[in-house]
Amino acid sequence: MQTTFIDNLIYFTDLLGTIAFAFSGVLVAGRLRMDVIGVLVLAAVTAIGGGTIRDLLIGATPVFWIKDSHYLLIIALTAIVGMGVARVYTKMPWYILPILDAIGLAIFIVIGAQKALSYGTNGVIAVIMGCITGVAGGVIRDVLASEIPMVLRKEVYVTAGILSGSIYVFLLDFGTGHIAAMFVSMLSLLLVRIPAIFLHLSLPAFNLNKDEHQ
Amino acid sequence: MQTTFIDNLIYFTDLLGTIAFAFSGVLVAGRLRMDVIGVLVLAAVTAIGGGTIRDLLIGATPVFWIKDSHYLLIIALTAIVGMGVARVYTKMPWYILPILDAIGLAIFIVIGAQKALSYGTNGVIAVIMGCITGVAGGVIRDVLASEIPMVLRKEVYVTAGILSGSIYVFLLDFGTGHIAAMFVSMLSLLLVRIPAIFLHLSLPAFNLNKDEHQ
Amino acid sequence: MQTTFIDNLIYFTDLLGTIAFAFSGVLVAGRLRMDVIGVLVLAAVTAIGGGTIRDLLIGATPVFWIKDSHYLLIIALTAIVGMGVARVYTKMPWYILPILDAIGLAIFIVIGAQKALSYGTNGVIAVIMGCITGVAGGVIRDVLASEIPMVLRKEVYVTAGILSGSIYVFLLDFGTGHIAAMFVSMLSLLLVRIPAIFLHLSLPAFNLNKDEHQ
Numbered sequence: 001m002q003t004t005f006i007d008n009l010i011y012f013t014d015l016l017g018t019i020a021f022a023f024s025g026v027l028v029a030g031r032l033r034m035d036v037i038g039v040l041v042l043a044a045v046t047a048i049g050g051g052t053i054r055d056l057l058i059g060a061t062p063v064f065w066i067k068d069s070h071y072l073l074i075i076a077l078t079a080i081v082g083m084g085v086a087r088v089y090t091k092m093p094w095y096i097l098p099i100l101d102a103i104g105l106a107i108f109i110v111i112g113a114q115k116a117l118s119y120g121t122n123g124v125i126a127v128i129m130g131c132i133t134g135v136a137g138g139v140i141r142d143v144l145a146s147e148i149p150m151v152l153r154k155e156v157y158v159t160a161g162i163l164s165g166s167i168y169v170f171l172l173d174f175g176t177g178h179i180a181a182m183f184v185s186m187l188s189l190l191l192v193r194i195p196a197i198f199l200h201l202s203l204p205a206f207n208l209n210k211d212e213h214q
Numbered sequence: 215m216q217t218t219f220i221d222n223l224i225y226f227t228d229l230l231g232t233i234a235f236a237f238s239g240v241l242v243a244g245r246l247r248m249d250v251i252g253v254l255v256l257a258a259v260t261a262i263g264g265g266t267i268r269d270l271l272i273g274a275t276p277v278f279w280i281k282d283s284h285y286l287l288i289i290a291l292t293a294i295v296g297m298g299v300a301r302v303y304t305k306m307p308w309y310i311l312p313i314l315d316a317i318g319l320a321i322f323i324v325i326g327a328q329k330a331l332s333y334g335t336n337g338v339i340a341v342i343m344g345c346i347t348g349v350a351g352g353v354i355r356d357v358l359a360s361e362i363p364m365v366l367r368k369e370v371y372v373t374a375g376i377l378s379g380s381i382y383v384f385l386l387d388f389g390t391g392h393i394a395a396m397f398v399s400m401l402s403l404l405l406v407r408i409p410a411i412f413l414h415l416s417l418p419a420f421n422l423n424k425d426e427h428q
Numbered sequence: 429m430q431t432t433f434i435d436n437l438i439y440f441t442d443l444l445g446t447i448a449f450a451f452s453g454v455l456v457a458g459r460l461r462m463d464v465i466g467v468l469v470l471a472a473v474t475a476i477g478g479g480t481i482r483d484l485l486i487g488a489t490p491v492f493w494i495k496d497s498h499y500l501l502i503i504a505l506t507a508i509v510g511m512g513v514a515r516v517y518t519k520m521p522w523y524i525l526p527i528l529d530a531i532g533l534a535i536f537i538v539i540g541a542q543k544a545l546s547y548g549t550n551g552v553i554a555v556i557m558g559c560i561t562g563v564a565g566g567v568i569r570d571v572l573a574s575e576i577p578m579v580l581r582k583e584v585y586v587t588a589g590i591l592s593g594s595i596y597v598f599l600l601d602f603g604t605g606h607i608a609a610m611f612v613s614m615l616s617l618l619l620v621r622i623p624a625i626f627l628h629l630s631l632p633a634f635n636l637n638k639d640e641h642q
Contacts, residue, residue: 037586052485057266059275061487066553125280143357143571158251271480273489339494357571372465 006178010111013182015074017107021137022047022075024100026082027092028141036083042141043079044072047104049137054112054129058119095197101138102193105157106186108134109165123173127165134161156196164189220392224325227396229288231321235351236261236289238314240296241306242355250297256355257293258286261318263351268326268343272333309411315352316407319371320400322348323379337383344379345372370410378403434606438539441610443502445535449565450475450503452528454510455520456569464511470569471507472500475532477565482540482557486547523625529566530621533585534614536562537593551601555593562589584624592617 025046029039048065055063065071086092112133116126135158168185172178239260243253262279269277279285300306326347330340349372382399386392453474457467476493483491493499514520540561544554563586596613600606 035587037590041586056270056484057275057277057280061275061485061489062547062549063485066485066549069550069552072552072556119276121276121280122283124283124286128286139358144567158255159249162251270484271489271491271494275489333490335490335494336497338497338500342500353572372469373463376465 009179010114010182013107014111015070017104017111018047018071018074019078020100020107021104022078023082024097024104024138025141026079026086027097027100030083030086039083040076040079042144043082044075045144046137046141047071047075047078049140050108050133050135051112051115051137053136054115054133057132058116058121058129060115060119098197099194102190102197104137105134105161105193106164106189108137109161109189110168110182110185113165113168117169117172123169126169127162130165130168131158131161156192160189160192160196163192223393224328224396227321228325229284231318231325232261232285232288233292234314234321235318236292237296238311238318238352239355240293241300241311241314244297244300253297254290254293256358257296258289259358260351260355261285261289261292263354264322264347264349265326265329265351267350268329268347271346272330272335272343274329274333312411313408316404316411318351319348319375319407320378320403322351323375323403324382324396324399327379327382331383331386337387340383341376341379344382345375348375370406374403374406374410377406437607438542438610441535442539443498445532445539446475446499446502447506448528448535449532450506451510452525452532452566453569454507455514455525455528458511458514467511468504468507470572471510472503473572474565474569475499475503475506477568478536478561478563479540479543479565481564482543482561485560486544486549486557488543488547526625527622530618530625532565533562533589533621534592534617536565537589537617538596538610538613541593541596545597545600551597554597555590558593558596559586559589584620588617588620588624591620 022043025043026039028046029042032038032042034042048071052063052065055061109130111130113126113130115133116129117123121129164185167188168181171181171184176184236257239257240253242260243256246252246256248256262285266277266279269275323344325344327340327344329347330343331337335343378399381402382395385395385398390398450471453471454467456474457470460466460470462470476499480491480493483489537558539558541554541558543561544557545551549557592613595616596609599609599612604612
């Protein structure tokens with residue numbers, strides 16, 4: 001049936017986002033010289049942190065990765081393969097990490113908004129839940145690495161998330177099919193984020209430090 | 215009816231605390247040179263972080279700001295207006311931030327204790343939930359800003375919270391009316407905190423570093 | 429009855445782990461020169477942080493220390509007594525803190541795995557919940573102290589946790605009695621951790637920084 005196909009597509013997309021984020025966690029763990037377990041933990045936290053916070057906030061407990069062990073399995077595989085890949089391709093270009101992040105973000109925003117809607121939230125909350133699903137994993141990763149989370153300072157990151165989440169919710173509301181809404185939303189995020197990554201675009205900063213030039 | 219009036223008063227007070235904390239988040243975001251979205255996120259985290267943790271711990275999910283969108287709306291308005299105000303009044307005195315904090319704290323302790331009691335906790339847990347509601351938002355804000363949370367080191371902060379939360383719970387227990395108990399509790403917090411802010415009062419530190427003079 | 433005896437033994441062991449972790453929090457608080465309330469907060473966060481996250485993830489709300497006030501009472505007593513002890517024995521050897529940690533870890537892994545199983549999770553999730561129960565309190569403590577959590581970098585810490593959690597779950601699965609499974613699991617953790625503490629054993633680091641010698 002159509003529904004089953006859509007469900008499978010969403011599930012497959014979700015796992016793809018999990019892989020992208022887990023691999024980004026592996027790359028950060030490598031910079032911090034963590035051991036194998038540290039790599040696994042950072043990969044997992046990055047990949048499922050956002051969805052976990054979403055599930056806690058909307059009251060969907062036990063959280064998704066307790067109900068479905070495939071997520072943890074895929075994260076473990078990604079971490080193992082990822083460590084090998086990162087060792088072999090030591091000259092990995094700098095833009096791999098932000099692009100993995102953008103792919104994960106594009107996917108998780110849609111997945112997160114969808115789950116929130118299925119729990120009966122309104123559209124604004126669904127967009128916020130999408131952004132939390134997409135962004136929070138990276139924030140926890142940065143906090144564990146004792147850094148100010150990049151997303152709070154960097155190139156149109158959350159802005160792009162709000163935009164693509166809103167596009168998704170609006171399209172669904174206008175009666176667009178699930179697959180089309182997902183596709184357009186994810187495309188819009190990549191179209192904003194990828195140029196921003198290469199051109200280092202930022203929103204103007206709100207700066208109260210008078211002693212600095214902006 | 216009387217109940218409705220009290221409920222409205224509590225709700226209005228809660229929104230006032232939300233504004234105070236959101237504005238304190240705006241001021242910190244300004245120091246960290248965040249973009250507009252960063253300001254919104256920090257304002258929101260400061261204003262609803264504590265209540266969110268309280269709701270998760272007592273099992274009140276979905277959390278309050280998912281059920282009632284007014285909180286997010288008010289935070290967004292405060293962030294927008296707050297950025298304007300902070301730009302115009304660039305010579306804002308240093309004590310604005312701690313006083314906003316004290317007002318938010320006074321309100322949220324009462325609100326948090328009240329919600330815990332309405333979920334059937336005992337008085338000790340209600341005081342702790344009040345303190346978490348009042349304090350945790352600021353802690354998350356400081357962790358995101360990669361600082362040791364001020365509340366763990368500063369002038370009689372949590373102490374004042376425990377005191378005013380206990381006063382509230384005791385007064386209710388002795389049969390005092392809701393409004394009187396709220397008013398006395400909030401007043402007691404401000405009477406402790408505001409002198410502490412201006413006089414830089416601290417509890418004696420517990421110091422295990424032998425190489426420092428205390 | 430036998431069941432009651434086992435339940436009591438588990439409860440008593442749990443409280444013992446709470447004391448060990450609370451005291452480790454007191455020692456860290458002393459290094460950070462916190463006031464009395466800061467010490468209480470850090471003791472509490474270290475001792476109940478892991479179990480709280482476990483309860484949130486599996487949907488066991490209100491969390492355990494809201495349902496049973498003995499935990500907070502014991503933490504408060506430990507903090508008060510611990511501050512006195514730490515002041516008197518100022519020449520406390522460096523290994524006291526990691527050994528307290530190892531004892532708390534050994535106990536909380538078993539307790540956490542057990543609770544997860546009683547909520548119907550599979551064995552893999554039970555091991556993970558055991559590790560979260562044992563490790564997360566220390567992670568929050570380190571984040572509050574603005575440090576990269578030691579467990580992500582140090583001597584076979586989480587590895588030992590996964591090992592002892594797995595032993596516990598496997599033994600139960602093979603029909604071993606509760607007490608024997610608990611005892612063997614806790615012993616295995618101490619047998620791995622305590623030599624690791626004194627010999628500074630680490631897993632090989634995964635290091636992507638090419639400019640450093642490993």
